Amino acid sequence: MTITQLHYVLAVAEHKNFTKAAQKVFVTQPTLSMQIQKLEEELEVTIFDRTKKPIQLTEVGEKIVQQARNIVNESDRIQDIVDQQKGFIGGIFRLGVIPTIMPTLLPMFIGSFIKKYPKVKLKIEELHTEAILEKLKEGHLDAAIAATPLEVEGIKENVLYYEPFVPYIPQGMQMETSDKITVEDLDINKILLLEDGHCFKDGIINLCKASRDYGDDQLQLESGSFETLIKLANEGLGMTLLPYLHTLDLKESEKENLKMFQDPIPAREVSLIYNRSELKMQIIEALRSTIAGVVKGAITFQNVKIISPLNKKKEFTTN
Structure with a gap:
């Protein structure tokens, strides 16, 4: 049994196709097939059911793949x-970032990180949380930046910052309140939301402690971008909530529509998450320190209430 054979097994398990798996590991399909067959003969078991399309793992194959992933991770260690x-900080590093964080946080730190750590080759993917967790589990990402807590077994969470929710309320919908509002002032049925799959949407629903009740609403709309939500709000079609960093780039006329919550301010927790195997920790720590350095000056709120993206609707308060 060799580490190379285990790499081949993991590739076939992922792609469910010998030809695609061979392309992934840069060998010919006959070479890959022969090595997997040699491993099956050595173990005296069948790892893959080749009679099914696409190829499926056998019952024992499922267990072998799980252990193979552990072994390959440990060999990488x-x-x-x-x-x-050696104090070396370099090599390929695969980072996932959720869509509601990517456009604001990435430009803040990526330039300084690349300049400080020129030997690190970053490969960054914009992914929803569910896809991130799956890729972390399978070893296709080294780390990710996501809203937490997620409470996923085998995944560690290193908090980077707390980002407040900021109500965006056009002039025609302004409430007769003081400069700061409370969660009770919000009506979930008047809030324009991101589409399903965005944990920021889940956080808003948890914040309002309600499920969306469309009822007989004339307009039912969810969007994939904050820019669209802002434009719709400007047209008088509702209000929305934005992550604090996103508000920094708004036009001055649009900033007039922003309101702040009373303390403790509802916020999302943003963390650097990674597999418990803790591979490439020197790069993870370099990322953490770089991001913490640039965010410290942008987000200075202290008294916040953390709104979880989980369906359990947990809340945490920090001072």
């Missing part, structure tokens, strides 16, 4: 130990 011993 050897090089990781050597890199850390």
Whole structure:
């Protein structure tokens, strides 16, 4: 049994196709098939059911793949130990970022990170939380930036910052309140939301402690971008909530539509998440320190109430 054979098994398990798996690991399809067959003969089991289309794992194959993933991760740790011993911060690093964080946070830190760590080759993907967790589990991402807490077994969460929810209320819908509003002032049925799959939408629903009740609404609309929500709000079609960093780039005329919550301010927790195997920790720590350095000056709120993206609707208060 070799590490190379286990890499081949993991590739076939992922792609469910020998040809695509061979392309992924840069060998010919006959070579990959022969090595997997040799492993099956050595173990005296069948890992893949080749009679099914696409190829499926057998019952014992499922267990073998799970253990193979652990072994490959641990073998990668050897090089990781050597890199850390040498103080080397470099190599390919695959980072996932959720869509509601990518456009605001990435420009804030990416330039300084690349300049400070020129040997790190970042590969960044914009992914929803569900896809991020799946790719972390399968080893296709080294880390990710997402809204937490997620409470997923095997995933560690390192908090980067707390980002307030900021109501965007056009002039025609302004409430007769003081400069700051409360959660009770919001009507979930008048809030324009992001489409399903965005954890920011889940956070808003949890914040309002309600499920959307469309009833007989004339307009039922959800969008994939904050820009669209802002334009619709400007047309008098509702109000919305924005993450604080997104409000920094608004036009001055649009900033007049912003309101702040009373303390404790509802906020989302943003964390750097990674597999418990803690591979490439030197790069993860470099990312954490770089992001913390640039965000510290942008977000200075202290008394916040953390709104969880989980369906459990947990809340946490920090001072």
